[in-house]
Amino acid sequence: xxxxxxxxxxxxxxxxxxxxxxxxxxxxxxxxxxxxxxxxxxxxxxxxxxxxxxxxxxxxxxxxxxxxxxxxxxxxxxxxxxxxxxxxxxxxxxxxxxxxxxxxxxxxxxxxxxxxxxxxxxxxxxxxxxxxxxxxxxxxxxxxxxxxxxxxxxxxxxxxxxxxxxxxxxxxxxxxxxxxxxxxxxxxxxxxxxxxxxxxxxxxxxxxxxxxxxxxxxxxxxxxxxxxxxxxxxxxxxxxxxxxxxxxxxxxxxxxxxxxxxxxxxxxxxxxxxxxxxxxxxxxxxxxxxxxxxxxxxxxxx
Numbered sequence: 001x002x003x004x005x006x007x008x009x010x011x012x013x014x015x016x017x018x019x020x021x022x023x024x025x026x027x028x029x030x031x032x033x034x035x036x037x038x039x040x041x042x043x044x045x046x047x048x049x050x051x052x053x054x055x056x057x058x059x060x061x062x063x064x065x066x067x068x069x070x071x072x073x074x075x076x077x078x079x080x081x082x083x084x085x086x087x088x089x090x091x092x093x094x095x096x097x098x099x100x101x102x103x104x105x106x107x108x109x110x111x112x113x114x115x116x117x118x119x120x121x122x123x124x125x126x127x128x129x130x131x132x133x134x135x136x137x138x139x140x141x142x143x144x145x146x147x148x149x150x151x152x153x154x155x156x157x158x159x160x161x162x163x164x165x166x167x168x169x170x171x172x173x174x175x176x177x178x179x180x181x182x183x184x185x186x187x188x189x190x191x192x193x194x195x196x197x198x199x200x201x202x203x204x205x206x207x208x209x210x211x212x213x214x215x216x217x218x219x220x221x222x223x224x225x226x227x228x229x230x231x232x233x234x235x236x237x238x239x240x241x242x243x244x245x246x247x248x249x250x251x252x253x254x255x256x257x258x259x260x261x262x263x264x265x266x267x268x269x270x271x272x273x274x275x276x277x278x279x280x281x282x283x284x285x286x287x288x289x290x291x292x293x294x295x296x297x298x299x300x301x302x
Contacts (some may be wrong), residue, residue: 005271012038027052034061055098068107072142105163115204147185164191189221195228198252202230217264226274240274262298
């Protein structure tokens with residue numbers, strides 16, 4: 001369980017920390033902290049109990065209109081502002097000393113016009129562009145600049161850069177463009193979000209979550225783990241994973257996802273990105289035990 005993490009979003013929630021965290025957990029991922037005292041509590045606890053801190057960008061709330069930095073924006077001014085925003089956060093985070101910092105990719109999201117995206121949640125129209133408005137060569141150039149920049153900043157500020165997939169276009173899942181760049185900039189790793197992958201498969205008839213996981217599992221540093229139940233639409237999202245969740249009832253095939261990732265990245269970290277308040281303490285323990293069993297079985301498989 002030294003690979004398990006919990007999330008703290010918006011503040012350092014002491015009640016969640018005391019209920020969800022275990023002494024042998026790897027760490028806590030923090031995002032959108034609004035108060036200095038929450039930052040101080042996180043740093044104090046990480047040193048007192050010797051766990052690692054990860055950051056889901058941005059660490060501080062209220063730094064910009066949008067949560068994510070639009071580093072691939074076709075607008076030069078917006079793109080420059082996005083990189084400046086990240087740089088300011090990196091300076092602030094010197095005192096926190098995060099092991100990794102995670103950024104959503106691609107941002108803006110590139111939407112396949114063949115797909116109805118009304119079931120995907122966007123906070124602002126600036127968060128997405130159409131696939132026809134950017135070429136794969138433009139995306140490659142923007143992505144290479146991002147990976148090179150993050151590689152340099154990772155060395156300078158001593159963190160592991162991690163890209164979490166948002167909605168993916170065929171530029172990413174049907175070509176080798178991103179893989180070629182990840183092989184060149186090896187310090188940049190990926191985060192695979194099980195709920196997000198499953199939702200795109202339900203909305204996008206051209207997207208195969210299992211295929212994408214197999215394609216990119218070798219680059220995974222982190223998994224954002226939760227389940228999503230989908231029938232005629234989303235029933236539950238960010239729900240804790242439990243062994244009795246069956247695919248015929250609309251749940252994602254979590255065990256198959258994890259097994260595929262572990263085949264390629266046996267040291268991957270698991271961040272439980274779930275609403276643990278929806279289940280009992282016994283069910284939460286069952287969630288942890290089930291995921292740990294999947295790991296142990298995978299490690300022992302010849």
